[in-house]
Amino acid sequence: MNVVRAAARCGWLVCAVLVVVVAAGCGGSDGTPGTPTAKAPTKGGPFFGVCGGVDVADVVAATGFTGLRRTVKTPSSCVWENEAGDTASIDWFRRSPIGRERAAVQLGKDRVDDIEVNGHAGFTGVSPGICEVIVGFDADFFEWLVATDRRPAAGDDLAEQFCVAAKSLARTSIERAQP
Template identity: 35%
Template sequence: MGLKRGALVLVAASAVLAGCAEAVDDSGTEAAPPRVVTDPGPFFGQCGSVTDEEVAEEFGMPPFTAVTRNSVGCEWEVAGVGGPSVTFSWYRGSPIGRERAGSEMIGRPASAIDVQGHPGFIASSGGILCELGVEFGGDFIHWSVMYADARPAADPCTVARNLAELSVSRAV
């Protein structure tokens, strides 16, 4: 009887301590949820495996004045920072929900979409900006198309969708 009672006390104490450890950190605020490790999604290649020429054709603007490539994405710009641009980003091990929530927080309500069997979201603003994210388990890709103050040469969401379709179809 003493052994059972001691085991129950240990189990109860462990549950209480575990619950407290997840709920509150040293500052008295809620602690971040534990990080979930997911299997990596497919490989997208540099710039989502989309060429500069394909981006230019979809975007329909004058030639790009700058193209930036780095380890997480690419940006094609017309007339420098703040001008018309297209951006591709690849997020590994990052939840797409945070990106979607950020879009909604700044006044761009997001709608659910499906790109070749993969869930995602699309959000736009005033016919001059559109962003689209596609989820792959714990990873996601993100295309953003912004015409800024320029007259849009195409619907930015159509451009983003077409570029996302290319990336998804070329993923390995």
């Protein structure tokens, strides 16, 4: 259908918007197809196994939480919880930009710090009673989260303790990963 007939069937304003949208998707001004300005990494990371390669005993050893039971188990996510309100979880993201995750964590956490775990760059997101450790692998990343609903006793820095636990779990997942 040509532009004139299309214009006759709809209002000029709607058609003008349609022409701009269609033209924008047609490519560069030199007639070449449009290309993104920045390419995301295409190589994926290793296979971390179900639950990041860890079991409840590993989570208990890292966190010190007692009475944990796995409440979620999917190919990309596992969650362990107890009656006291303690939680540990791993989420594995394939072909997902870690930068977008960092932006979300920066909005929701009190502090974000760069880290390195077993030679892989990442960052932590920290707020009272919670620590997230996010580690990137080319186009993939995983996130270990350790948190509690409990109120800490005066002087307790649970978030820092939880970061130690989350980093330990991240190291274990990396060490057990399969290429």
